[in-house]
Amino acid sequence: MKLTGAEIFIECLKREGVKTLFALPGGVVLKIFDTLHQQKDIEVILTRHEQGAGHMAEGYAKATGKAGVCLVTSGPGMTNVITALADAYMDSVPLVCFSGQVPTSLIGNDAFQEADNIGLSRPCTKYNFLVKDVNDLAATIKEAFYIATTGRPGPVLVDIPKDVSMAKAEFTYPNSVSIRGYNPTYEGNKWQIKQAAEAIMKAKKPILYVGGGVGFSGASQELLELAEMTQIPVDMTLMGLGVFPGEHPLSMGMLGMHGTYEANMAMHYSDLVIAVGARFDDRVTGKVSEFCPYAKVIHVDIDPTSIRKNINVDIPIVGDCKTVLRELNQILRATVNGEQKDLRKPWWDQIREWQQAHPLVYHQEQDGPIKPQQVVKRLYELTKDRDPIVSTDVGQHQMWAAQYFKLGKPNRWLTSGGLGTMGFGFPAAMGAQAAFRNRLVLCIAGDGSIQMNMQEMATAVVSKLPVKIIILNNGFHGMVRQWQDLFYEGRYASSNLGTTPDFVKLAEAYGAVGLRVKKVGDLDAILKEALATDKPVIVDVPTYPYENCYPMIPAGGCNHEMLLEDPPELKKKQVGSEKVTPEDKDTVLTA
Amino acid sequence: MEHIISVTVENKFGVLSRVAGLFSGRGFNIESLSVAPTLDPSMSQMTIVTSGDERIIEQIVKQLNKLIDVIKVVDLNETEFVSRETAIIKVHTKDADRAEALRIVDIFRANVIDSTPSTYTIEVSGDPKKIEAIINLLQPLGIKDLVRTGRVAVAREPVRPVAAQAKKVARD
16 A cells, blocks of 8 residues: 555654654644644654754653654754754764655755755764655665664754655565665674773773763663772763762762862873773863873774774774673673782772862851752752652753762763753753653753743643753853853853843743742752642752852863862952842842 | 875765765865766765874774765775876967977877867876976966866775774774
């Protein structure tokens, strides 16, 4: 029997196991929406902006480990989703985005709502397809899912012209895919793995540096075994949080620009860095020429281009983290003995010393303004038994969430790392909630970034996605303000948000629940109230506006040269100047 | 250092822009690029002349390999290769100069492929130095038009493919 392109599209999605589609309609995709409307297998979540659809698909993908799928229209629909595609490309998120296109006969004619979707998305997708013939549609969709989810995952765009969605063709779904130019390497080179095992046995000051690749590969168990067997401390990247239990005694927490003191010191002074599924981003390396000056480097990554891109590697292993670690563990299991523990005792003594010297600190006064760290810490303590999924936007609140919310498992952490996309958190949380309707999904946001995709609150209410948003409201683009205080002599160029909206009323206007924490003593009660609500909630927490995030390695600085607190001149300035206290802000908001 | 990279790609629309976009997006140099179908019409052969230090060339090769439409990448500098470029040069030839132009054509084993009373169109093939040399000699006569193909190159047998070399990197 012949099916229309739109029907073929739906049949393909079903065969790929897609249950949820994040979508926003438009002229050229109406046939697809009309067909979707007449079936029940795939739930369509109507977003209010295509960027939201893209981030929701990302959140869905990060939480489930499967490809997230979104559907947008031509022209502005496509340009709006670009940010999400670029974000997914940087953070290796498996995403399949379908875009509508004007009919093939009009392509290139500057038709209404026409855009060069292939050209626009080329630099921010792993691959993209323009389907010119309905007979190619099924095979193309199969290839799209294959490319998005294999190797180093990433976003793939399939551009479907209107006439292709309407034309009919015989439907057959291919069982397998073979692309001659695309053969990701999964098995690591055995000889190299043996070299790595030898280096690990000999190292006196080894450190594991693990990233998001461990999560995508599902290698958390193997990583845990490796770390425990060899007693090697574990540094996690921002993207890697959760791949190793945050409260494990071997966990050093996050490394990098706002990483913990011990994580960065251990990196700097180690004699063997074992990088697994991480890519030596500049927020991790700091000054490349002085990065890990004493270390040999082992680098396990599925993407050969990641290896030796930023720093020199002594033992490169191209392969899947899970497969490689499994093999590495096998060799080590046979050779590890008590000797390593003695060999590394001085190393661990040193690390414990670092941990005690400069733990993460903040000072919360009983009746003083609320400190943002306190909010994250309490939120963590109140929810950790419920195994929540946590999303963040980008900025100070993101770094505090990374420092204080100690995740135990992978696929719990939704954050925008590479691209640093403000506005990512809320829709990503909704995507995860759509995948797991009964789980607790938290979104830790800032008052600046939440406003970048605020419109999706309508989606959350209508589609019944009860995400809990906690806004650390400091009235600033906080990270920008921090840099201005540290590097631009305190000139707050366009970082002061001035009058922010009343988030409580805003939530209520959408039909969600709005709560505000007025003083630190109320924090627990209000958070508990929010957590007990079965609707989307905004908890507005006015926090101390001038809190800075430490430790901090200034951009281009060395990993062992961290700022640990406000420099004296900045402290003096903060004490002496007139400040807006949270109480004042509250009066402004409720007046 | 200058490298000549031979890239076998899928012969379909958009592939050239993926390769060109990779070079521009990552700030790699392209000195010349030539592309045409191979014996198998489903594939095209690109010859890219680029430059950079060892790290950059390694990245270029890896990044090209990562492109899904790229089937094979060979850094010809890893081995012995032969390369050629063709130039077509249209020169003004006053009566007094016509014999001189022909002499130059003869010296360089070039050909006159078109002629009018006031011009010769000359075709010359060779390595870039030879082409530079003939241009220098023809310049005093007055060059009206100059087009160059960019270099094409092929490895001398036997060749070590870069696909195998990537694995060798892993063994180092």
